Amino acid sequence: MYNLLNNLLISVEKQDPAKISKASFPLRYGKYSEIKTSEYEFRFNLNGEIKFIRGLNVNWPHPAEQLKRTDGNDWVYYSVGDKSSEHGIISWLGEYYLPCLPYPSNSIWEVNYLSNPGIMHAFAEWSQLYANLYGVRKDGLHSKAKDLISLILNNDDRVLYERSQKLNAIIGGRVSVLPPDTRHIDYEIIPLMIADGCLYHCKFCCVKTAQQFKARPRADILEQIRQLKTFYGRNLENYNALFLGNHDALEAGDELICLAASEAYKTFGIADKRKFTPLLFLFGSVTSLLKSEHRLFEQLNHLPFYTYINIGFESINKPTLEFIGKPVDESKVLEAFQKMIDVNAAYTNIEITGNFLMGETLLPKHYQSLAELLRNAPVSSNGKGAIYLSPIKDSPKKRELLPQFYEIQNQSQIPVYIYLIQRL
């Protein structure tokens, strides 16, 4: 640790546990650099890009809360909510923190951190720190501290924005939604697109594209992997998870999924650095899950990843499916739900989770049928599987949905959480 002028304490490289654990205070993981002033703590990734800011002063809302900059260059505020007990955020999100997003989403609880001067002051302090680093006299400084300062100065706000655009350009568009299961690793994934579009183009959906489903050519996937390796650079070692996009990667089939996962595993050096099983995430649909054969699951099960597949069920009530404009028969949804349970029981390294909708405008029958389904679902012997309830984005009064959520959660044999739609 080096002490600079203006009371800046610099730690060139620190190591927190690589595995992200569910803890109420504070959320810490990976290898990073840190600069502390008397009032703020700034954390940088291994490329010198600002990643976390946490207030240490009395105006900061809570010592466990912090701002996080995503790879998409969004500043997300991590709130601990207003109850710290098991009735707090953990009871409906499965995590101790609620990521408060700077863009419209489906959050059940809106925290407008942008209007909180105590939080917004952190951005002014970040600009001030940058200016101070610019003016720091480097003679006499240890070479490691000098290198870190240069690295940070190379990553001003314009560069950070351009890097997020570069990431989108490599994968061919922004990831508009991450699977809910990525909450287990604080949404820290490397994205790799193996397909575009989706099969249904449901009316209610706020993340869809206009494209018809189309798998990417092998050469495109391999080129993305090559470019992503360069893009992430040294910070690659802080990632332990891969997201195969986009909205229905399962439909791309075993060959492309396994090619993408295996090549990424090799090229990103995941095997060399991680002491625990890396995670693979993808979305699937009712159709692609029903179509997937034993061979596909066998292959996935033998990948060096633990794989989460998240399926959009939305409802098992026919009028609700019609109302939300999802062109799938309720019998198919039920069949896919049963297949989820069977796959979770049969394959050690695969976990399928499912999403259903919530919202004021949905029919009572939707909730009755969902509660019945979850009440009668078999209890998993291996603890696998989860159901996510996703508030419809334009539904007003989302927090008022919580009592209904708890009612379903209390009846369910499968763990139930709220799905927060988050982009990369």
Ligand code: SF4
């Ligand atoms: S819910 Fe899924 S399948 Fe339906 S439009 Fe959205 S992305 Fe496509």
